[in-house]
Amino acid sequence: MNVFASALGAAAIVLASASGALSARTDLVLGVVLEPPHLDPTAGAAAAIDEIVYANIFEGLTRIGPKGEVLPALAESWEVSDDGKTYTFHLRQNATFHDGTSFDAEDVKFSLERAMAEDSTNAQKVLFSAIESVEVVDAATVRVSLKHPQGSFLYNLGWGDAVIVAPESAEGNKEKPIGTGPFKFQNWARGSSVTIVKNPDYWGEPVALERAEFRFIPDAAASVTALLSGDVQALPNMQAGDALPQIEADSRFKVVIGATEGETILAMNNGKEPLNDLKVRQAISHALNRDEIILGASSGHGVPIGSHFSPANEAYVDLTGLYPHDVEKAKQLLAEAGYPDGFSATLKLPPPNYARQGGEIIASQLREIGIELEIIPMEWAQWLEQVFTNKDYDLTIISHTEPNDINIYAREDYYFNYQNPEFNAVIEELELTADPAKRNELYGQAQRIIAEDAVNGFLFQLPKIGVWDAKLEGLWENSPIQANDLTKVRWTE
Structure with a gap:
């Protein structure tokens, strides 16, 4: 018997076993706030x-x-x-x-x-x-x-x-999406999760993950529990609230605070009385205290905005000083508009925490100037149908996460019910313009017009609070587009 060869063989077996034990995992569970209405991006706004x-x-x-x-x-x-x-x-x-x-x-x-x-x-x-x-x-x-x-x-x-x-x-594609990407759809457990698996026939660079599950966790407290217990390994847009300092102090996790394209607004139905009156909209804008709203609705991480544009964009114009928080000015404008005692309205809120928590704060702020809001919580599908599609609302809170989407204010049938030929002309010129400097100038004009018209209450740019296992790499720090791109995500052990 060759003892040396036997020893080498035994060592090889041990090394192989150790290598297998230390190989990086290839599965991932991400917690996401909302369940989509369907899975076809070419047929839905969500x-x-x-x-x-x-x-x-x-x-x-x-x-x-x-x-x-x-x-x-x-x-x-x-x-x-x-x-x-x-x-x-x-x-x-x-x-x-x-x-x-x-x-x-x-x-x-x-x-x-x-x-x-x-x-x-x-x-x-x-x-x-x-x-x-x-x-x-x-x-x-x-x-x-x-x-x-x-x-x-x-x-x-x-x-x-x-x-x-x-x-x-x-x-x-709404129920069983079929694309060309590096992952294939495997399963949608309604109310629970969507699972995707690696596409072995992908044309490009193969992904490291074999399987990824997007688990729906709308409740902020439940997302913290799921993270700390290991049930989920990543929360790309975490509703952390007061738990964030505890998570930041835990070496098991990375906390990465980035920027999004999400302009968070108090949307107003400009086609409905009394919100069709500029002075009423201006009064509401003056009544809003952005600092309080940001602290309560985004754990203090939101960046104030004064128009529908991202502060991260080079064409951004800071218009946050146009309607400073001024309760007496707001009351004066309401009186001039014929509402010295205020009025009543509805505030329809979709599920995200920034909307639900922000809604309570805004209702309290508007109460100071005599506007009484009936808060109506809605599920996402309800909000899309009643508010976005049918324009059946007075006020709502929503983050518009599409990139560079200020042109929505020029759309004839958009849910804001806003029409301004001057603004439309700027957008038309922007469409025809390729020169970057000229485009930035036009973006500035567009921002000023809708800010001066107080089309909506412009609140803050939604932060991206990403929390994930410290051994994960490849998740995006910022959200230049609404995506959880997993193509470069891998475990480091």
Whole structure:
């Protein structure tokens, strides 16, 4: 018997066992606040959809990276004509959909024409309004012609609303999403979680995770318990509240506070009395104490805003001083508007803590000037139907997490019921402008118009309070787009 060889064999077995024991885990449970109404990002406005499927299950021609940059995705490259009106996209030739169907130029044509169609249910149909035509040059090449140059076109194609879907599976994407991404949909346990698994046939760099579960935890206290017990390993947007200092002191976790594109507003129905009166809206704006609201609704981490624009954007204009907190001024404006004793209104609140907690604070602040609010808590689906779709509301609190979305104030049928031809003209010029400096100037004009019109009560930029296991890496610090991109996430042991 060769004792030396036997010893080497035994050592190899021990080393192999140790290696297996120390190998990094490949599963992940993330806690998310809201359950999406469905899983098709091309047919719904809820951020909760993109927070699960964006970059994980579905991909667009371009994608938005962690710093807000435009990156190639299903289009590996493109050329733009000298007049800025023609984009020629060269597509990935080894991509397939999760059901095995091929990806090619016909899918791109189908997806873009579907999104821009007259009967489109796309919540961001305006993203595609500049498109004149979509032409299949060959299986790997698409030519998109625009009605006019559009400086934001490549960025727009990176939104979740612009992902590419297949005609064979598009109608079923709400319940069983089928994309080209690095993860495949596995299961949706209603009221509990959505599970995705690694796509072994992905065209790009394979992901490290074999399985990820998005678990719905709307209750802040329950999310803290789930984290501390190890039931969840990451809360990308944690409602930490008073528990944050305890978590920060625990070496098992990383606490990463970043920025989002979430303009948190007290939205007002500008088409409904008495909120159709500028002086009433100005009175409400003066009654709001942002510092109190930020402390109570975002654990003090929100950044004050005075218009619908992110402070992280280079075109941001600080308009927070336009309507300073001034109760006497607010009462004076109400009296001038014909409401010396105030009035009653409803405040419909969706589930997130920033809305529910912020609502209580705002109701107390408006009570000081004679406005009595009936608080009506709503589930997400109710809010989308009654407030967002049917415009059946007086006031509501919501974070608009879509990037650079100030153009929503120019939409004819948007739930704010706001119309201003001067603002619309600025947005129209912005659409035609590619020069960055000129675009920033126009963004500044747009911010000032809606701030002066007190269209909504502009509160704060929603912070991204990310908390996750200290051994995890690759989760985004900031949220330039509403997403939990897992493509670079891995365990370090």
